[in-house]
Amino acid sequence: MLSYIVFCCGLLYVQAQRNCSVNEIIRNTHKLLEVNFETCDCSHTNSCLCLPTSSNGCELSCFVDGFQRMKETLKVDNRVKRRIIHIHQSLQMLQNIQCTNLLSCSEPCHPNSTGNIKEFLTVVETTFQQVIKQKGGKK
Structure with a gap:
């Protein structure tokens, strides 16, 4: 029984790590650009449609709102x-599972400040690229 619980916890950890990945958000945002x-x-x-481009540490909330x-x-x-x-659903998932140190508050x-769609998408893409760099990963 204990080994089953440890196995399930391991699976949940791997799933949470995969769900906190931002590579797909970067790829899809790049396509939208x-x-x-x-x-x-x-x-x-x-x-015109003006979307949030900076937000004092609550970027994820602003990205969800913008999308x-x-x-x-x-x-x-x-x-x-x-x-x-x-992308909107992926951002909501990141927000809901509260990925640690991932632009959340x-x-x-x-x-x-606000910007047009291109400016907003560029901020989203570059912000998540910086997250990957900070984690030591690659795009």
Whole structure:
């Protein structure tokens, strides 16, 4: 019985480590950066989708919020929509399982600045690339 419990704990640990991986988020975000989204200057207009680009340590909350807004607002083809939904779900999973030292805090998103879709996606990609570098992994 004890060996079974140890085995199950080991499986849960491996599953949690796999679920805390950000490689897929980076890969999908990079693909979205190839899409020709409308660009605008968020500091000079209210007529475009402006998303959080910095947030005093609660980046994950802001990323979840940003992808939620993209999911609800953008009129894009199904392939792009599925990619947005997939990233959003992956970010929510990271947030829900509280991956240690992974841009998480218990506060909601309070952005210091906003940017257009391209700027937001670039921040998401580079932030998670930095997370991998800090962990000593590779993209």
